[in-house]
Amino acid sequence: MPAFPTNFQIQLQELFRLRRDVRRFRPDPVPEDLLTELLEAAHHAPSVGLSQPWRFVRVDDPARRQAVIAEFQRANDAASAVYDSDRARLYRSLKLAGLKEAPVHLLVCVETDPDSGHGLGRQTQPETLRDSAVCAIQNLWLTARAKGVGVGWVSILEPERLREAMDLPATWGWVGYLCIGWPLEEPEIPVLEIAGWDHRNPLAKHLLQR
Template sequence: MHAFSEAFRAELDALLRARRDVRRFRRDPVPEPLLLHLLEQANLAPSVGLSQPWRFIRVQSPKLRAAVATAFEAANAAAASGYEGARAETYKRLKLEGLGQAPEHLLICCETAPAQGHGLGRQTQPQTLRDSVVCAIQILWLAARAEGLGIGWVSILDPQGLREAFDLPPTWEWVAYLCVGWPEAFLDIPELEAEGWEQRRPLADVLERR
């Protein structure tokens, strides 16, 4: 099949527009087969040299989850101190994680020295390994949205401060900590837009010709 139907393309466009960073979750569990299916789809992502450098860690330990929550509180307080005035007040209103509600937590890492792929395509741009992992995360995010699930990327964390707690191998680079679950609701527009933090720019603002 060289092209998909017009109906499929319209649904794909709707999916891309409907994806959200979710921070408010119901506590209903995610069925095991569904979670594994989503990870199988993420595993189909393109990767430099077919290296598949992503490593998925399903975080179920209450101790590890508590460590992440504590790390978020510290990092969030530090981040909040960097804003002043109305921007600081807006920051305080934002809900920036769903750690206490999301039934599933995923830590996604990048294997920075994979034997798989034999180094193809990354001698001059080794960062393409991490880029490949982000591709897998995006596929996971869209696949989850198609199933009615939400994902929230918790980026306000200090990965170095958590490496020891997770006992990560030296060659594993922390890329993303994700909350996964059934959202309370999907917003019509991103929450950061709704709260007045930022607005999405049109294509014309980010496209150049040279």
């Protein structure tokens, strides 16, 4: 398998470094052909046994969007109560979702028993189906960043409280709720690091040898 040119490799590393979880968006629409391109990139992700278990839901209905916003507000208030006073104040100062501003809402789900793949590779580790859907999100995210489009993953939600509002098939599991749009800002450093929430650890802290 031939290596890509050195310039491409350098740019790829820069893409990894500058990927951001975006929470501040401009309201400008994302062209449909560009959104399709992002979804095509997601659809080219690796999947266990070629199961292709990802399922995408465009959430355009105002009532469904409002249900997500309301659940985020509820869950976010509950989350702030977990911390002590100083950390709670910092938490409440953070903008942790762009649900009201982002022009595109995309729910990524996983089919929990897909026909595709015929079960290969997931008999011992069925969670690899969900892992495959996460790979699809990463493909979409990096492609979006390369094109100047922002993506934010909203995790401060309890999926079971929203399944009815989304009218999901019984075999679809919730993986990630994404906000997609043109970023209002493009910081060199992750916003949580700028705010003093935490910092990036050196690789050595996460590497174990046996």
